[in-house]
Amino acid sequence: MSSTSQKHRDFVAEPMGEKTVMALAGIGEVLGKRLEEKGFDKAYVVLGQFLVLKKDEELFRDWLKDSCMANSKQQKDCFCCLKEWCDAFL
């Protein structure tokens, strides 16, 4: 519980199911909207991208930056969130 947000903890606590992309830590309304326009409308789609990139941090962060113009902190939050979810459930 050191530096994770509530959103992060909520996301990691359970399987994501059909949660929207805005449930991801670091992804708010604006970024969520951009991702949805790109076709990543559900959290699991983003998870898919994360897995296709083989959970590589640099690539995933670059991808986030390119697709929804996330800043460094948002990238980091999202990456950590997904990584932890995968560690727990995948």
Add this chain to the structure above:
Amino acid sequence: MPVLVEEPALLSKSRLRSDFVAHNVKLHLKHIDHRNAAEFSSDEEEDVQDEAEEKPEEAEMPDPSGLTDDDLKAALLRHGFKPGPIVASTRALYEKKLRRLLRSNGHNLLNAAEKVMYSASEEEEEEEEEENGEDDDAESGAEEEKQEAAEQSDEAQPGSSQIGGFFYPQCFLPSSRLRARASRNKEPSPAWNSGNALKSSEQSRPRCSQIPVGISRASSVDHRPGLGSGVQAGSQTVAADASSSFTSPVFSITEMVEEMESRGSLSTSSNTVREFNGSNGQEHCSGSSRLDTPVVDNSSMKNHSVYCTPRTSPHKRGMKPPREPVIDTFKDLLPAETTPTGIYATRRRPIKGAAGRPVQYAYPDTPFSPTTLERRVVERRLVPIHIRFLFFLVMACILYLIYELV
């Protein structure tokens, strides 16, 4: 998970295209058709063969966006990076990664090594088609190396010019350099008429031209022969005993000036110089005595207040005949006057609050700086500070009262 793999494939063609455009991927229509049709589960062999037939394989290095998926993957592997599946959504990222790797490698490797990489497997045919992107990277890498080499050579040259050609240092030299230089000058000093002296005078000339702070250089060459004897005497003896005179950089100007003088005034008035030398040779550097003697001897010259720069240690006595007459602060040296070195210094404005200095010039009021003017304009408009303060107090009292009453 098959679901995920098909997801991107289910995107419409237009959306896919827009994604590609967003990722700055060049659209090779054939590739897109392949991808859409095959839905990412097609045989890789088919793709490779088709593309190999349709389009001669490009060099991998030049254009990551022109590479096939497999080529891109191979290129990334070659750089030591193990990529995941290269699909629509990941392709742009891997291209970017490859570019980054190429750029970093381009800096590290020389051109020869890069050529080795280029010649690997498929590229021989495609050297013609090397795209600008990669060439720019390689060339920029090469150019940077060349620039670095050029810079280094440039840096080396000034260093060597300092060492090779005598030197053109700044005015205030450290004492060690002065000593070294003095020792060097000592040798030619007996041979005043030698070419060395002239050469060194010329060399010292650019040095002295760097003297800062209001010393303006007149036509020294013309004036030098007409100089008084005192200065020359001082300069000669000082130059002769140059080595002992350096204790601090403060001497450097006067010392250099003296040496210039000594160079310039070789032949002329040597006799008078020596006479003067004899009379002053024993004097040490005390201000008053030195002030007197030049006045007596150089009555023709107006600059009577010659003084040596410091009251320095006694070991310098015997070598302190009057120095080159630094322009008196109390007198402005007119251009018509000739100084031994031809250096003129104009008096600076007296410092505000300078104690006891007679104000020679009535300077006009200092012009106000733009910021001062602006500030004044602004302040005129704003409410003055004391009124503001009063207002603040009044409001505080009112509020306090209100608070109390409520």
